[in-house]
Structure formats: structure tokens, C-alpha cells
Amino acid sequence: MYGPGQFANGRNAVAEVYETDQRPRRRRGRGLLIVVVVLLLLLLGGLVVADSFGKSFAEGIIGDKVAEQVRAQKASSDTPEVTIEGFPFVTQVLDGEYQEIRIQLPHLTAPIDGDRKAALELLDIHAKTVRAPLDALRSGQGDITVQNVTATGTIDYPQLIKLIGQKGVQLSAKDGKLVGSARMTALGQQLDLSGTAKLTVVNGGIRVRFAEVKAANLPNVPFIQNAVDAYAAKMALDLPAPKLPLKLKVQAVAPEADGLKVTFGASDVSLGSGGL
Template identity: 40%
Template sequence: MTTTYYAEETRPRRRRGRRALITLLVLLIVVAGLLIVGDRVAANFAEKKIAEQVSQEVAAQNAQAAPPEVSVGGFPFLTQVLAGKYEKITIVMRDVKGDVNGDSVTLPKLDIVAHDVAASLDTLRKGTGDVVAKTVDGTGTIDYASVTALIDQPGLKLSEREGKLVASAPVEVLGQRFTVNGSAELSVKGKQIQLKFADATAEGLPAVPLAQQVVNNFVKQISINVDVPTLPFQMVLKEVRATPEGLAVTATANDVPISS
């Protein structure tokens, strides 16, 4: 009697298992790629629609500015779009101009960050309805050229030194020209930036009452309140400080529509 033995087919089974694992990995990579692409498409859609809404709101407030640049923060984007809730939306507005008592005030750049924004998918699709932010914070800079244009003082120069606003301008006393220098305290009052100069000096100035009166008049002339144009999204001025580029302002608002 002859006994026949058959070898176990272990090698083909291993190959089949390896192929299944590779196929699964490929499918996972494809699905991940599709999710990433879909996420980016959702973000682009939200950014485009919110930018359109913001542009309409800015135009309604008669503010002159270049088209806003909008970017949606947080990840993933797709779930934010579907839920209508966004962690953070950044809005960059450039060349923001406003008319203040007949004078033009320019903010070369206004950076706005809206937190916890509610914008339903239906609102974005139809372009109607409110886009509401829990908080909105804005930072911008008023260039010194705009500030000096508001002050009637020939030859006035404004700049920043060690974090303080300083000013210099030529004055004439007894037929001689001197340069007066002074520093200012900055503060915010309502919609105004207050410039209060003090400690003005002029090297070589004669120690006579007339000379001191000229310096005092200079201080009064350049100590002014600067009206800031109406800021978008109902933002209220909170702080001002001197920087090399100009007067940097900080503003904020709570529970405000950034589009309506």
C-alpha cells in the first residue's frame, strides 16, 4: 500500500494575505487623500463666501479699502463648514481710508481676527443671513503722514523713540530759527486718539519770556485729538501706541455680525 503526502500550501496563503494588506493600505491612502482634498475645497468655499459677505458689509459702512483677504483657521475645515461654526477667521484689509472732518486718514493694513464665528452653510450658499462672531479683535496702524496732516504746524515731524511718540519742528524766535523737540502721552477716549505733548525743549533757545511763550504755543498746537474713522464690525478703540511705522491702534467688539 502506497501512502501519499501533500505539502501544505502555506506560501500562496501568505501571498494572498500580503496582497489584501497592500490593497487595504492603498484604499486608506486614497480615502485620506480625498478627505484632504474635500477639506481644502470646503475651506476655499467658506473663505470665498465669507470674503464676499465682508466686502458687502464694508461697502455698506462707506469704508474705502482693497478687497479683503479672508482665511479660515482650525482643522478640519469640512466639519466646521457643515456645522456652521468656525474657530477663527482672519480678515486682512489693506489701504483702509476714511474721511475725518474733511481730512483723509489711512490705515495701510488692518488685521482682524474673528473668534467663534457662526455662519450656517445655508447662509454661505445663499449669501443672505448673519455671520456672527463671538469676539472680534483688530489691529492697524495710522501712518504719521496722516497724523501730521491733521496738525497745522509747518515742518512738523513725528516719530517713535523708545516706545514714545516724539515730535520736532522749526520755530522762529527773535529772528532766529530753532528746532523744538517734545514727547507725547498717548491715550484713547471714545473714537479719538489723544496726543498730549509736554517737556518741549529747544537747544540754544534764549532764556527770555517770549522764547518760552513760543515753545508753549508749539506744545498747544501739536497736542490734539485725532478722530479715527469708523472701524468695521462695530469695533471700539482700546489702545494706542507709537511704533516706527505710525500709531498702532487696537480695537475689539463682542457678539457682533461681521456680515448682515
């Protein structure tokens, strides 16, 4: 028979043995969980690095294709800056289709006709639904097609004045309209002229026509008004479509503080040799 003290000692001993048996199992369980988490983090990190590397590689290929088109149009620009939107990139690669690719062409100069050129500080291009098979990206030789392309750029007012070719003309934007002003001499008088321009898109180019040109100090003499109308006609400008990559043509134009904001567009464009 065990006394009360012996029974208590026995129970404590059993408890100590039980705890001793359990503690290492908890440590082993926690250790296994840590190993699994570390492996998952390493795997995830590897996928992110691979995704980033593949994205940079594809952006370089597309940038080279765009640069080829710029040269083919006898235009010039700084190195194209390409950004493939969306994450993860690898799923788009496997599918061979990219929802949107942004292409920026800094300091673009494109020929128009003769010696005339259009200079854009930045042509910001958004290409949507881009088909680029993996083999085309890997070899750099296959065809890449774009379903829809939009772009914006600004023709600044000093450049536009030079294209108009009339000395003394000043241009600005007011209430969403292009305003022109100039000074002319008629019958020995200095006349300060001003008027608004009508902007239209014709065959992928820009047409500028000044209407209702008036002079604040204009005498009521038909001859002088005829001279003013003749001067306004010389401020007209027909600017054919600049020769841009991706078959971009003018779709809309609007006056802003620093110049004419031009919206370009194109559809079903090839980035391969056949689309140059």
C-alpha cells in the same frame, strides 16, 4: 516497508506540497491588505480635497461679507484675504462655529470726518468664536456673528503729520514714547523745539497732546516760552474713530519705528445686513 531513502523522499514531497498550498494564501493576504490601504488613502485624499474645497468656499463667503461692510462705511480696500484657522474644517462646518478666522484688509482707507481719512497699509483682523450656520454659508444670505474681534494697523508718521497740519513737524518713537520736533522763529531767532506726546484713547479715537516742549537754545524770556507753548498747542491732534468694518474702535495706541500702532476691538458683531 520503506527504506530510509524512500522515507526521506516522501517527507520532501509532503513539504513541497505544503509550501505550494501556503504560498498563494500569503499572496492573497498581502494583496487584500494593499487594496484596503489604497482604498483608505483614496478616501482620506477625498476628504482632504473636500475639506479644502469647503474651506475655500466658506472663506469666499466671509470675504464677500466683509467687503460689503467696507463699502457700507464708504471705505475702500483691496480684496479681503480670509483664512479659517483649524483643521479639519468639516467638523467646524457641522458645528456651525469657528474658533478663529483671520481677515486681512490690504491698503485700507477709511473716512474719519469731513475730508480727513485714515490710511492703513494693512488692517490685520482676528475674529474669534464665529457663528456661521451651514445654511448661511450655503445660501450666502444668512447672518454670521462674531463674539470677539481684534485688529491692528499702523498710521505712518507722514500721514500723522499731515493730520496734525503743522509744517515742519517731525515725529519719531523713542523709549516707547512719541517724540515731536519742529523749528520756529521767535524775536528773529530760529528755535529748535522738541517734546514728548501723551497718547490717549477717547471715545474710540486718538488724542495727541505734546507737553514740556523745550528749545535747546531758548533764551530765558517768558514771552518766547509762551510762544513755544502756543506752538506746542497747535501740534495737538484729536482723531475721531475711523469708520471701519466690524464696528472696530480704537482700544490702544503705541508709537513704533514706522508709525503709531493702533489696536482696534469690538464684540458681538454681525456680518449680516443688520450689522452694517
